[in-house]
Each structure stands twice: as C-alpha cells, then as structure tokens.
Amino acid sequence: MNLFVIGLGLIGGSMAIDIRNLNEDFRIFGIDNNPDHLDEALTLGLIDEKAEFDELHKADMVIVSVPVNAALKVVPEVLEKVNDEALVIDVGSTKSNICSLLSEHPRRRNFLATHPIAGTEYSGPSAAIPNLYKGKTNIICEVEKTAFKLQEKAMKIFYDLGMRIRYMEPNAHDKHIAYVSHLSHISSFMLGKTVIEKEKNERDIFDMAGSGFESTVRLAKSSPAMWQPIFELNKENVIETLDEYIQNLQQFKDLMEKEDFDAIYREMADTNRIKDILKGISIKTT
Amino acid sequence: MNLFVIGLGLIGGSMAIDIRNLNEDFRIFGIDNNPDHLDEALTLGLIDEKAEFDELHKADMVIVSVPVNAALKVVPEVLEKVNDEALVIDVGSTKSNICSLLSEHPRRRNFLATHPIAGTEYSGPSAAIPNLYKGKTNIICEVEKTAFKLQEKAMKIFYDLGMRIRYMEPNAHDKHIAYVSHLSHISSFMLGKTVIEKEKNERDIFDMAGSGFESTVRLAKSSPAMWQPIFELNKENVIETLDEYIQNLQQFKDLMEKEDFDAIYREMADTNRIKDILKGISIKTT
Known part of the structure; x- marks a missing residue:
C-alpha cells in the first residue's frame, strides 16, 4: 500500500507516525513545497521517501494536509494525477470551499472531505507526535459523494487511529x-x-x-x-x-x-x- | 507556633497544607463563615482545629484568604484582636484598597500585603493541593510598613513554600x-x-x-x-x-x-x- 502525505507538518506528520506504527505494509511517500521540511520528515522517520507530484499515479491513498487555501489548488491537481482506485483525503479546518469546488469534479468519488479535530499550538515536521488523534472527533462531510469502497478504506484508518466519526454538512x-x-x-x-x-x-x-x-x-x-x-x-x-x-x-x-x-x-x-x-x-x- | 487561616478555600487551604508539611511545630486553626467548609477542612486535615475570631489573641500568625471585599472587613477586625507580636498576612488579588484602608491603622506594622500568583480554576477546601506555590511569584506591597521582625517571619514561610518575592507599589x-x-x-x-x-x-x-x-x-x-x-x-x-x-x-x-x-x-x-x-x-x- 502506497500512502502519499502532502504537507508534512503537525497534522500530516502525526498521521504518518500512527499509520506507520499500525501498518507495516504501508510505504509512506512525502511531498512538501518546503525542501527543508521534507528532509526533516525523512530524518525524523515520518516518511520512507521523498516524492514528487508526478509519482502520484503509484498512490493507493493520499492525505493532503496543507493550509486550507493551498488545498484548493493541491487537491484538484492530485485528483488529476492519481489512478481510478485511489483515495484522496483532505484534513483542513474549513470544508465549504473545498466541497463546492469539487462538487462536479469527475473524480469526486475518489475524494473524502474530513476535519480531524486535533492539534497543538506547534507546527512543522518536528511538531508531529504519536497518538495525536486518539479519542478525537473526525468530522466527515458529504460522505455519500465518496465511493463506498474508498469510504471503507478511510474508516479503517480512522478507527485504527482511535477517532470517533461524526457526519456533517460542510456549511454546518x-x-x-x-x-x-x-x-x-x-x-x-x-x-x-x-x-x-x-x-x-x-x-x-x-x-x-x-x-x-x-x-x-x-x-x-x-x-x-x-x-x-x-x-x-x-x-x-x-x-x-x-x-x-x-x-x-x-x-x-x-x-x-x-x-x-x-x-x-x-x-x-x-x-x-x-x-x-x-x-x-x-x-x-x- | 499558632497559625490561624481565615478562609479555607484553594488559596488558604493549599498554604495550610505546605506550611503543615514543612513545620511540625505549627498548630493550625481554621476560621470560615461557611461551617461546611470548616468541617471539610478538618476532615481533609488542612487544619488541626476549628476556631473563632475570639481566639485570635492566641495567634502568632494569621493568613486571611477570603474574597477581596470580605478582606476589607476581616483584616481590620483581625488586627484589633491579635496580640502585638502577631503577623497578619492577606493574600488577595487586589492590593490598593486594603493598603489604603490600613495606611493609618495603629496595627499597620503587624500587617503584610501579599499576592501569591498561583491558583487553579477550582475552589473550596477540596481544591487545596500541596506545592501550589512552588516556583510562583509572591508580590509584596509596601513592605517597609511592616515591622522588620515580622517581615523576616513571613519571608521564611514564603521561601519554604518555594516562592520568588517581588516588591511593588499597590497601584502598580x-x-x-x-x-x-x-x-x-x-x-x-x-x-x-x-x-x-x-x-x-x-x-x-x-x-x-x-x-x-x-x-x-x-x-x-x-x-x-x-x-x-x-x-x-x-x-x-x-x-x-x-x-x-x-x-x-x-x-x-x-x-x-x-x-x-x-x-x-x-x-x-x-x-x-x-x-x-x-x-x-x-x-x-x-
């Protein structure tokens, strides 16, 4: 299973740590527009290797954990590049914009809009910690628009991380x-x-x-x-x-x-x- | 050494715990206008016995830890009743009013105005905890108005509790x-x-x-x-x-x-x- 994490700060990095610890068969690829962060993520063992957008066709799953305005550019680009079976998850703190933007996207079924309510006041790869998501709520929006098989795949991960799921409309x-x-x-x-x-x-x-x-x-x-x-x-x-x-x-x-x-x-x-x-x-x- | 603590909540109660642990020869008397709090303080071991204002002549030291408006009534009353060698400390979060009120008091030299900056969001005797004051700042106002021997007595206690002292004017x-x-x-x-x-x-x-x-x-x-x-x-x-x-x-x-x-x-x-x-x-x- 190839997992790509785009944006290796507190949120993406912490998710990588737990997913790695729970799934030995995952290979974790990192993408970040800050090369220092990417090096740091590799040194800290958050990822197995550095990657580029052009390699996204190899991805089984992509977690996009970048600032919410950047996600509006990154997620559509990722959806263009992944294969038809891949799951693309965003984890940003606002959901209306991204959901509207993608509502008619031909790959909408590959996308899952989530907001894991967890964090600390720190940032960057060195802020990533294990068990950040344990016992926390993950809010999922417009779940019905995601392919059922991909929903299942995502839920397995979230349950493994110890999260409670709550479904909501993006505007709410x-x-x-x-x-x-x-x-x-x-x-x-x-x-x-x-x-x-x-x-x-x-x-x-x-x-x-x-x-x-x-x-x-x-x-x-x-x-x-x-x-x-x-x-x-x-x-x-x-x-x-x-x-x-x-x-x-x-x-x-x-x-x-x-x-x-x-x-x-x-x-x-x-x-x-x-x-x-x-x-x-x-x-x-x- | 007879210590009277008036007001057995978080602040006075926590002080009683530490003073007790550090000074075996102290006998701690409790006064509180809430009889339930007084019983609770006795049961919890914060005090050795319940007391009344009329017993204050026995006091070597009095800590007044009541709401700041109550202190404006309680402290003058205490100063009337204690003996000439007794030290009376208030620990409230405002200092101008109490210092003005007592500026011409005949027993002003028996009084020390302090504000230990420590606390939690809880209240009452059950909120009292050991080591609340360790490493915290204690602000002392108008120190020069307190008798030197009584200053020394107070400082010994504050240092034992692990507090750092800072001197300030009440208005500042x-x-x-x-x-x-x-x-x-x-x-x-x-x-x-x-x-x-x-x-x-x-x-x-x-x-x-x-x-x-x-x-x-x-x-x-x-x-x-x-x-x-x-x-x-x-x-x-x-x-x-x-x-x-x-x-x-x-x-x-x-x-x-x-x-x-x-x-x-x-x-x-x-x-x-x-x-x-x-x-x-x-x-x-x-």
Whole structure:
C-alpha cells in the first residue's frame, strides 16, 4: 500500500507516525513545497521517501494536509494525477470551499472531505507526535459523494487511529467550528497582543503572569501560515462569532461601568456550567 | 507556633497544607463563615482545629484568604484582636484598597500585603493541593510598613513554600495584574458565554471542541464569589484593559471585513513572540 502525505507538518506528520506504527505494509511517500521540511520528515522517520507530484499515479491513498487555501489548488491537481482506485483525503479546518469546488469534479468519488479535530499550538515536521488523534472527533462531510469502497478504506484508518466519526454538512461544519475553534484562536491572539502592547517591559509579564494567563494565550503561539487562510476561507462565520464575542465583552464592560456587580456575578455563575461541557471534552480526549 | 487561616478555600487551604508539611511545630486553626467548609477542612486535615475570631489573641500568625471585599472587613477586625507580636498576612488579588484602608491603622506594622500568583480554576477546601506555590511569584506591597521582625517571619514561610518575592507599589500591582490575570478571566468567561449561547445543543460543543477551546475557556470555571469582588475592587484598571482588548478585537474584525488578510497575518506573526514570554513562565513554574 502506497500512502502519499502532502504537507508534512503537525497534522500530516502525526498521521504518518500512527499509520506507520499500525501498518507495516504501508510505504509512506512525502511531498512538501518546503525542501527543508521534507528532509526533516525523512530524518525524523515520518516518511520512507521523498516524492514528487508526478509519482502520484503509484498512490493507493493520499492525505493532503496543507493550509486550507493551498488545498484548493493541491487537491484538484492530485485528483488529476492519481489512478481510478485511489483515495484522496483532505484534513483542513474549513470544508465549504473545498466541497463546492469539487462538487462536479469527475473524480469526486475518489475524494473524502474530513476535519480531524486535533492539534497543538506547534507546527512543522518536528511538531508531529504519536497518538495525536486518539479519542478525537473526525468530522466527515458529504460522505455519500465518496465511493463506498474508498469510504471503507478511510474508516479503517480512522478507527485504527482511535477517532470517533461524526457526519456533517460542510456549511454546518464551518459555522459550528467558527465558534468552538476559530474564535478561541482570535481571542487568544488578541489577548496576547493587548498584554504585549501594554507591558513593554516583558519582565513584568514573566514575573506576574500565572498559569491562567498561560492557558488563555497558549493558542497565540499558533502558525499564521495555517490560520490566516482559515480565517479567510471562513470569513462570514468568523466575523459573526467575533461580533457576538465583542458584544458580550462590551456588555460586561457596560455592567462594570454601571457598577452592576450583581449582574456580573450572574454572568459568571451562568457561564460556570461550561464545567460540565469541558468535563465531556476531557473524558473524550483522555 | 499558632497559625490561624481565615478562609479555607484553594488559596488558604493549599498554604495550610505546605506550611503543615514543612513545620511540625505549627498548630493550625481554621476560621470560615461557611461551617461546611470548616468541617471539610478538618476532615481533609488542612487544619488541626476549628476556631473563632475570639481566639485570635492566641495567634502568632494569621493568613486571611477570603474574597477581596470580605478582606476589607476581616483584616481590620483581625488586627484589633491579635496580640502585638502577631503577623497578619492577606493574600488577595487586589492590593490598593486594603493598603489604603490600613495606611493609618495603629496595627499597620503587624500587617503584610501579599499576592501569591498561583491558583487553579477550582475552589473550596477540596481544591487545596500541596506545592501550589512552588516556583510562583509572591508580590509584596509596601513592605517597609511592616515591622522588620515580622517581615523576616513571613519571608521564611514564603521561601519554604518555594516562592520568588517581588516588591511593588499597590497601584502598580493592581494595574499590571489587570492585564496578566483579570483580563484573561473575563476573556475566558465571555468566550464560554458566546459559545454556550450559540450552541444550544451541547452535544455539538462536546463533539467539535478540541483542546484549544478547552484551554481558552478553562478560567470560565472560576468561582464568581472570588472574582466578582476582584472586578469590583479593581474596576478602573479592569475597564481599561477591557477597552483595549475590545479595540484590538474590533480592529481584527475590521481587517476581516476589509479582507486585508496580509495585515491579519502580520497581527498573528507579531503576537507569536508570546512564545518566548510563555517559555519564561513555564520555566518559572516547573
């Protein structure tokens, strides 16, 4: 079985590690437009050999794990080059654009649109880790458009990685994910920005910040190369979530200015039920 | 040595655990206006016995770890009741109010204003854990107003707990801490609120949220009873940080609406240097 992984960062690299460990008969080929990343992936043992687009005819399976705007160019090109039995999977964080783009593609049946909800704030081949996907959700869009035999092939891999499958429409996916993932990243980046701007003396941040600050700004370490295209391709939904978030913050500030601290207490007490929701996430991921 | 701990939650309880483990000759008395918490603290071994305000004349040292508004009532009352050699420490997250209130107090020399920057999102006696303070910063305000012998007594305890000391003016403390702690909590609470409001179906949050969401909303589990008074007593500074945070978010939204994704990339890339700052915090706390 020949597996091609295009884009050898955190997501593609981590998938390669687990697939390799679970399937001795897989030969893993790597493609990346950054030659340093490709060398690194080879040295780290994420891939068996470096490859080119022209070799894609040998592929039984292709995982495309590149920024979401790049995927819009790469996936159609891959579909042109693979053979008729090959499975092509994309794993990007937005799904409407790629699904629309490919809706009438003659090789649509070879393609499976997925979003494995897993990651860390690190990037590049050295960020790849084993078991990243264990217990995580994989959202699959428009499953009915993929050939049944290829669906089965993909599911076998996802189950082996320990993932739970959830099926969604691309538009619903993009709307929900804006709230539970994309907004968290903006909130974190802007929090980091606000503090850095104010605390010109970084020593003060070092000395005074505790684990709470660390946890809320962790995502501000994330890769702009990955996230800028996500925000671009999910623009409408992200703007809507940002709007609501800003309104809630503004309302909190108004309550502060009016000194309505009873209302502020209630705001916090009402939101405390996030505890139960987070408990669900923890149980899922451990 | 008789130590009284007033308020047996996360902060006071964790301090009691470490002081107990390090000093066999301490007898620890607990006071709490919640009788259930007091019983729990006794059962958990955080304290040796339950006590009342009228017994404070026996105290060599008193730690007041109650919500910051309650401290404004409790600390003066404690200072009235203790003997002339006793040390009274408060550990609240705002320092200007308590320092102003006590500036002319006849027992001012018995009082030390501190803010150990440590905690978790949990509360109550059962949240108390050993080694919470190891490697953390303790900010001490107006140290010169405390009797030298009592300063020494306090420092011995803080060093034993593994804390690093930093001296600051109360107003500077309240301003900086609004950025690196209080704002993180509001950002987290409002993020939790925005998502809960939208995702009426909690199943969707469970299924779609990953570790990034978990990390950014973790602080939304925090106790309103502790945080409402902090926001109230640090009102001006908190409003200022909120203002700047909202402006940064609004500007990000404007860039999204103008489709200036190059600028969005730069915003994120500029904020990425938070990595180095967080590295500093991690080194400090591990």
